Amino acid sequence: ETGVTQTPRHLVMGMTNKKSLKCEQHLGHNAMYWYKQSAKKPLELMFVYSLEERVENNSVPSRFSPECPNSSHLFLHLHTLQPEDSALYLCASSPQVASGYEQYFGPGTRLTVT
Amino acid sequence: AQSVTQLDSQVPVFEEAPVELRCNYSSSVSVYLFWYVQYPNQGLQLLLKYLSGSTLVKGINGFEAEFNKSQTSFHLRKPSVHISDTAEYFCAVSEMLPTSYGKLTFGQGTILTVHP
Numbered sequence: 001e002t003g004v005t006q007t008p009r010h011l012v013m014g015m016t017n018k019k020s021l022k023c024e025q026h027l028g029h030n031a032m033y034w035y036k037q038s039a040k041k042p043l044e045l046m047f048v049y050s051l052e053e054r055v056e057n058n059s060v061p062s063r064f065s066p067e068c069p070n071s072s073h074l075f076l077h078l079h080t081l082q083p084e085d086s087a088l089y090l091c092a093s094s095p096q097v098a099s100g101y102e103q104y105f106g107p108g109t110r111l112t113v114t
Numbered sequence: 115a116q117s118v119t120q121l122d123s124q125v126p127v128f129e130e131a132p133v134e135l136r137c138n139y140s141s142s143v144s145v146y147l148f149w150y151v152q153y154p155n156q157g158l159q160l161l162l163k164y165l166s167g168s169t170l171v172k173g174i175n176g177f178e179a180e181f182n183k184s185q186t187s188f189h190l191r192k193p194s195v196h197i198s199d200t201a202e203y204f205c206a207v208s209e210m211l212p213t214s215y216g217k218l219t220f221g222q223g224t225i226l227t228v229h230p
Contacts, residue, residue: 105157
């Protein structure tokens with residue numbers, strides 16, 4: 001499989017649940033990103049990882065916990081979410097964690113918090 | 115901090131007509147500029163980008179964009195659209211700073227609907 005994949009594609013969870021989103025890139029890239037896409041709001045950057053090290057946390061609440069065990073995999077662990085966290089969560093990767101490089105996006109995970 | 119404004123939230127056009135999707139940005143430093151497209155139930159795909167050099171940039175699927183530094187704009191154009199161009203289009207910028215870590219700041223998106 002090529003490109004950036006995300007699982008699951010759809011997730012419904014209650015506010016007391018714990019779940020994880022997974023992202024995998026098969027492009028040999030060094031940088032990985034989590035974005036949140038809410039209805040009627042611009043895409044927001046959440047986290048940036050460079051070679052498995054987190055380099056940016058864009059003021060994201062602690063109920064979102066990222067993990068990057070290696071340069072090909074990125075997780076977003078979710079716990080005690082709120083209904084306003086319902087959104088499309090997009091993962092992206094890039095050759096380098098620097099401006100000017102194209103980011104390659106996965107298809108996203110549609111999250112609904114009930 | 116940078117910001118991106120896409121002036122039209124929705125643009126309806128007929129097939130084979132020309133289209134322009136407008137994008138203005140604000141930043142205190144120089145930026146790189148991008149246009150991405152998102153088809154239903156898919157992630158974003160890069161259409162084109164401006165890094166330096168010629169201000170007219172050609173991308174995939176017949177799209178092009180022109181960088182205008184004085185007007186801080188990066189409008190997207192296509193001379194003749196197809197039904198398959200129906201999608202949401204996002205303008206984005208990335209500041210030319212090491213500490214930006216490639217962060218993309220997006221506009222709110224423009225939904226292009228092409229009618230037969």
